[in-house]
Amino acid sequence: MIAPVEALTSIPGTLSAVQAAPLLCAGITTYNALRHSGALPGDLVAVQGVGGLGHLGIQFASKFGYKVAAVGRGPENADVAKQLGANVYVDSKSEDPAEALRKMGGAKAIVATAPNSKAMSELVDGLGANGKLIVVGVEFAPIEVTPIQLIMGARSIQGWNSGTPADAEDTLRFSELSGVRPIVETYPLERAGEAYARMMSGHARFRVVITMQ
Amino acid sequence: MAEAAVEVATMKVAQVPAPGQDFQIVERDLPKAGAGEVRIKVQACGVCHSDALTKEGSWPGIQYPRIPGHEVVGLVDEAGAGVSASVGMGDTTTRAANAGAATSEIATIAEFRASATTEDIRST
Numbered sequence: 001m002i003a004p005v006e007a008l009t010s011i012p013g014t015l016s017a018v019q020a021a022p023l024l025c026a027g028i029t030t031y032n033a034l035r036h037s038g039a040l041p042g043d044l045v046a047v048q049g050v051g052g053l054g055h056l057g058i059q060f061a062s063k064f065g066y067k068v069a070a071v072g073r074g075p076e077n078a079d080v081a082k083q084l085g086a087n088v089y090v091d092s093k094s095e096d097p098a099e100a101l102r103k104m105g106g107a108k109a110i111v112a113t114a115p116n117s118k119a120m121s122e123l124v125d126g127l128g129a130n131g132k133l134i135v136v137g138v139e140f141a142p143i144e145v146t147p148i149q150l151i152m153g154a155r156s157i158q159g160w161n162s163g164t165p166a167d168a169e170d171t172l173r174f175s176e177l178s179g180v181r182p183i184v185e186t187y188p189l190e191r192a193g194e195a196y197a198r199m200m201s202g203h204a205r206f207r208v209v210i211t212m213q
Numbered sequence: 214m215a216e217a218a219v220e221v222a223t224m225k226v227a228q229v230p231a232p233g234q235d236f237q238i239v240e241r242d243l244p245k246a247g248a249g250e251v252r253i254k255v256q257a258c259g260v261c262h263s264d265a266l267t268k269e270g271s272w273p274g275i276q277y278p279r280i281p282g283h284e285v286v287g288l289v290d291e292a293g294a295g296v297s298a299s300v301g302m303g304d305t306t307t308r309a310a311n312a313g314a315a316t317s318e319i320a321t322i323a324e325f326r327a328s329a330t331t332e333d334i335r336s337t
Contacts, residue, residue, distance in 0.1 A: 192227030
């Protein structure tokens, strides 16, 4: 491929190509959203979705020193979420995730990674005072929120869009330092269509990576 | 100008021929790095949910056939005018997503089949 030189990022030699690739969008996005969230060590931070972005977001949030609540649909990702660093797993199929977060004092930040606007809407009441819902999962349906939900507790909703090459370098350096690594499924280039379908299914564990040769 | 060996070289790509259509694996001519650009021999590329914008045609104005992908890791194998001093050949590199000017040419998931002289050189 051809790229402008200013878009390049130096990659630490300790990371393989397959390990580094998912850090360059899924990684930057969650790392950058969390480090700009305003949450401080010890604060309750929720990561909604345990997928390509979420499984990295849980790791970053844990390494940042937050109290990490992973929010997923169904019990199947509970164990892996905790292995990745979540202190608490909230199954949004079996309990109201906003209520679960409120019981823990309300989240300072929620990073919403699963592309599901309805699920995002249902999290707003899980924010604590001055809490922020940071939207990174791409969906076209509207997020629904009432003015009173935002006014009470001065909550906010913000989008986040990956970052710059300098942010990419920060993400890679932090991952190298802290041991954050993606869990991937690899496909050869010839099976790109299958790789894409697997990603779209929402069932990949957790990031799909295409490899050459 | 370019050496004959590079002019005849091709790369294998996974491209979307038109919005909503299946991927095609095709050979394309190997591109040349222009001023301020580098050519990257791709090693790995993550598949992101936002690639659906390209695959399904929901990003207005982009041209097809299109090669999606923006989580790219590879080796610089050619530097265009004005960049050789700052980027060493064989450096491990990427193009970050949404990196401002970086979106001017969206083209990845490419496998070079040319005999790249810098193959297997990797910065450590």
